[in-house]
Amino acid sequence: MKKCRICNGELAAFLEFGKMTLANAFLRPDKLSGEFFFDLTACFCSSCCMVQLLDQPPREKMFHSEYPFFTGSSKKMTEHFRDFAQSVRSRYLSSGDPLVVEIGSNDGTFLSNFKSWGIRHIGFEPAENPALAAETKGIRIFRGFFEADTARRVLAEAGKADVIIAANVLCHIPDLHSVLESVKILLKPGGVFVFEEPYWGDVLSKVAYDQIYDEHVFLFSVLSIRALFERHDMEIVCLEPQATHGGSMRFVAALRGDHPVDPGVNRQIEIEMARGLDRTDAYRDFSLKCEASRKRLRDILLSLKKDGKRVMGYGATSKSTTVTNYCGITPELIHSICDTTPVKQNRLSPGAHIPIVPYEDFETTLPDYAVLFAWNHSREIFEKESGFTRRGGKWIIFVPEVKILGREDIYDSVSSVIS
Ligand code: TYD
Ligand code: ZN
Numbered sequence: 001m002k003k004c005r006i007c008n009g010e011l012a013a014f015l016e017f018g019k020m021t022l023a024n025a026f027l028r029p030d031k032l033s034g035e036f037f038f039d040l041t042a043c044f045c046s047s048c049c050m051v052q053l054l055d056q057p058p059r060e061k062m063f064h065s066e067y068p069f070f071t072g073s074s075k076k077m078t079e080h081f082r083d084f085a086q087s088v089r090s091r092y093l094s095s096g097d098p099l100v101v102e103i104g105s106n107d108g109t110f111l112s113n114f115k116s117w118g119i120r121h122i123g124f125e126p127a128e129n130p131a132l133a134a135e136t137k138g139i140r141i142f143r144g145f146f147e148a149d150t151a152r153r154v155l156a157e158a159g160k161a162d163v164i165i166a167a168n169v170l171c172h173i174p175d176l177h178s179v180l181e182s183v184k185i186l187l188k189p190g191g192v193f194v195f196e197e198p199y200w201g202d203v204l205s206k207v208a209y210d211q212i213y214d215e216h217v218f219l220f221s222v223l224s225i226r227a228l229f230e231r232h233d234m235e236i237v238c239l240e241p242q243a244t245h246g247g248s249m250r251f252v253a254a255l256r257g258d259h260p261v262d263p264g265v266n267r268q269i270e271i272e273m274a275r276g277l278d279r280t281d282a283y284r285d286f287s288l289k290c291e292a293s294r295k296r297l298r299d300i301l302l303s304l305k306k307d308g309k310r311v312m313g314y315g316a317t318s319k320s321t322t323v324t325n326y327c328g329i330t331p332e333l334i335h336s337i338c339d340t341t342p343v344k345q346n347r348l349s350p351g352a353h354i355p356i357v358p359y360e361d362f363e364t365t366l367p368d369y370a371v372l373f374a375w376n377h378s379r380e381i382f383e384k385e386s387g388f389t390r391r392g393g394k395w396i397i398f399v400p401e402v403k404i405l406g407r408e409d410i411y412d413s414v415s416s417v418i419s
């Protein structure tokens with residue numbers, strides 16, 4: 001049995017998905033052979049509470065020149081990162097010529113705000129496509145992974161950072177000890193390391209098992225993050241829950257004693273203890289709920305197929321790879337998945353081989369039902385797609401529970417999904 005990546009403690013498997021492919025390995029229709037599969041198994045460390053994958057594919061397989069994730073593809077995410085940048089600027093940038101460093105800066109959506117304010121910034125980005133997109137916007141990018149030697153190179157060139165940011169990045173990195181050592185190399189005394197990641201507490205309460213895929217080697221609770229940072233003489237000084245990615249937590253960390261600890265940190269720890277996030281029972285309960293969710297979604301799709309209904313997927317998210325493969329959803333059950341990201345279009349979904357089509361095809365295909373794979377953007381999508389339900393179309397959602405939603409459920413009811 002493998003050991004915990006953080007504390008070397010014993011790992012207990014609580015959800016086994018079996019053979020799974022890479023969430024973002026969208027396939028060319030003419031290149032179907034040689035698809036990479038691995039055993040996707042979620043585990044829990046009873047010593048430090050870190051939820052993690054038993055095995056993770058090599059990072060070069062996941063983050064390569066064709067990596068198709070672009071933060072700026074969502075209008076709401078772009079707004080979120082503008083607000084995040086504004087909050088960082090007003091709270092943490094006081095010195096004369098501050099420096100903001102972002103780990104995994106993707107297409108520069110977050111750093112573009114600092115660029116427009118004339119604030120020094122550098123983004124670390126190893127994936128070529130998003131790095132290029134950021135550079136085209138005039139954002140300073142260091143092409144590479146964030147590690148001790150790359151941090152030292154940036155330090156020599158630009159000095160220490162007032163703030164180091166990471167958004168939806170740390171949960172991808174297996175060697176978090178190396179990240180924290182590198183943060184300490186580059187962070188000014190009194191500086192802060194602010195990161196936001198999908199929150200394990202939300203995954204549990206929403207039965208959002210689709211957050212579990214190859215790239216998410218960890219899913220964080222405050223308990224597990226506290227244990228990790230303690231090992232590096234750092235502490236969490238503030239927490240801010242976020243609605244993004246279906247429920248995230250923004251953690252503000254600093255060197256121990258550098259900043260006062262907000263009382264909300266201990267309050268959240270108490271909430272997690274009360275929910276049993278430090279005990280195996282909560283995890284067993286979660287896996288039973290996942291099984292039930294899988295069965296219900298499959299049953300609905302099978303019965304729609306029997307009735308001759310046309311079902312389409314909406315949003316070829318990374319998460320959808322887990323759902324389609326775990327639930328055995330084939331192109332016979334879902335005709336195609338529409339997505340706004342050009343590099344995903346005209347490819348096939350990983351493992352399940354469902355065609356990915358341009359967003360415009362959602363209008364022309366006239367599906368009877370649409371499975372909302374991009375459920376984390378439900379508000380934005382329901383606002384944009386009111387015409388679909390007006391025509392009688394129905395949404396199938398699976399988080400927090402598997403349900404079919406019509407116009408009246410989304411737009412007309414008092415407790416409307418988008419209100
Ligand atoms: P994302 O939210 O990043 O989820 P994940 O981390 O699971 O990949 O992905 C959203 C995907 O949905 C992305 O491929 C773009 C697509 N999308 C649409 O096609 N239409 C939309 O209106 C939105 C908001 C997203
Ligand atoms: Zn551990």
